[in-house]
Amino acid sequence: MAIEYVTGKNKGRVVLYALSTCGWCNKTKELLREMGIEFSYIYVDLLDGQGREDVISAMEKWNPRGSFPTLVINDKHCIVGFHEDEIREALGK
Amino acid sequence: MNFFGVTEPEVERVYKRLFAEAEGGGYHLNPDLEFTRNLLRGYIRNEQRYGYPSCPCRLASGKRDDDLDIICPCDYRDSDLDEYGACYCALYVSDDILAKTRILGPVPERRPPRRERGQAGTAMIAPGPSLLPEALPYPIWRCKVCGYLCARDQPPGVCPVCKAKKDRFERFL
Numbered sequence: 001m002a003i004e005y006v007t008g009k010n011k012g013r014v015v016l017y018a019l020s021t022c023g024w025c026n027k028t029k030e031l032l033r034e035m036g037i038e039f040s041y042i043y044v045d046l047l048d049g050q051g052r053e054d055v056i057s058a059m060e061k062w063n064p065r066g067s068f069p070t071l072v073i074n075d076k077h078c079i080v081g082f083h084e085d086e087i088r089e090a091l092g093k
Numbered sequence: 094m095n096f097f098g099v100t101e102p103e104v105e106r107v108y109k110r111l112f113a114e115a116e117g118g119g120y121h122l123n124p125d126l127e128f129t130r131n132l133l134r135g136y137i138r139n140e141q142r143y144g145y146p147s148c149p150c151r152l153a154s155g156k157r158d159d160d161l162d163i164i165c166p167c168d169y170r171d172s173d174l175d176e177y178g179a180c181y182c183a184l185y186v187s188d189d190i191l192a193k194t195r196i197l198g199p200v201p202e203r204r205p206p207r208r209e210r211g212q213a214g215t216a217m218i219a220p221g222p223s224l225l226p227e228a229l230p231y232p233i234w235r236c237k238v239c240g241y242l243c244a245r246d247q248p249p250g251v252c253p254v255c256k257a258k259k260d261r262f263e264r265f266l
Contacts, residue, residue, distance in 0.1 A: 020096075021135025021149035023128055023182060024199065045152055056152075060206075067202035068150060081199035 002051070005040045006033060011091050012074035014039035017059045020046055024082040025069040031084060037091050044068070096138045104133050111184075118239070118254050120166075120174075121191045123183050132184050136165060150182035151204065157260075162204065166255055168237045169203045177201075235265035 016032065018025035020043040032039050044055055056066060062078040063070040071079045071087065079086050108122075108130065115122050123129045135149025147153040148163045162168040170180040177200045178187040189195040204210075234248040235241070239255035248262035 019135075019150065019152060021138050022151075023132045023135070024150055026131065065202050065204075065206045066152070067204075068152065081201065083199055 002047070003040050003042050006038065008033075008036040008038040010038050013072075014074075014091065015072045016041040017055070017063075017068060017070040017072070018043055019068045022068055027082045028069040028071060028087070031082075031087060032091075035088070035091060096134055098141060099134050099137045103137060104130055107133050107137055114256050115185065118256075120255075121186050121188070123179070123186050123197075124191055129184060132182055136184070148182050149184075151202075159210075161260060162237070164257075164261070166238050166257065167204075168261075171239060173200050173203060229266060232264055233266035234262045237261050237263055 014032070014037055016025070016028060016039055018029065018041050029041060042055055044052060044059070047055055059070050059072075060066050062072050063080045065080070067080060069080075069082065073079070073090055077090055079090065111133075112122050114120075123132075132149050136146045139149060139153060140146040143153055143155050143157075143160070145157055145160070146165045147160050148165055148167050151163045151167075153160045153163065157164075165182075166185065167180065170185055173180045174185060174187050177198070178190040178195050179185065179197050179200055181200050181202065181204075183197060183200065186197065187195070190197050231244040231246065233242055233244050236248075236252045236255060236257055238257040238261055239252060241252055241254045242265060243249065248259050250259050251257070252261070
């Protein structure tokens with residue numbers, strides 16, 4: 001599994017870096033689904049080798065601490081952690 | 094969240110064990126049962142795939158020495174409980190979160206980014222020159238998870254307070 005796409009309202013390029021085991025990543029994913037946003041998500045723990053390294057490096061440009069969930073919106077805005085209000089504000093309406 | 098190979102009886106068994114250990118040591122599991130059981134599925138999944146239950150909300154390398162600080166309970170739990178009322182993944186919560194006098198919010202990551210992390214395998218090395226007289230009859234060992242101290246030739250196999258394993262101890266004095 002590399003990238004999973006979820007269809008919905010197009011708000012630009014919305015990418016969620018997540019872990020398959022993480023409760024907060026799961027909450028973030030469910031919030032995006034509930035909001036009906038089109039997004040893609042990557043379970044970084046399921047990647048290995050160079051593929052994992054490349055994804056982590058791309059994510060660290062936005063979130064140098066390398067923590068999850070990291071949500072990148074339109075290659076412009078990054079939200080680290082399950083901040084429901086911030087996510088709703090960035091992608092609502 | 095559902096994982097292949099993680100059964101509900103196992104989730105229940107792990108929940109009961111961690112609950113008893115937590116309460117016995119003055120800690121509390123998150124009372125949001127659905128959320129907590131979800132975390133435990135990740136905890137068990139990590140135990141299965143890595144051989145140790147690393148934090149479900151952090152990326153493990155799969156090398157125990159590099160992941161020691163994030164094996165649950167992690168080295169950062171107590172500091173985060175003090176400051177935010179929950180550990181990073183929120184498996185453990187403080188008294189005030191349990192009593193609902195404080196609202197649980199996201200806990201920022203306290204673990205240093207990977208470039209700033211220490212070298213693996215430093216756990217048993219004494220921190221610099223000892224401040225104490227040479228005459229100390231036993232070395233003092235500190236549990237990096239809960240701060241428990243003991244004076245004996247080697248650290249205990251399992252921390253009597255938080256149940257962390259021997260390799261989570263550091264030479265304190």
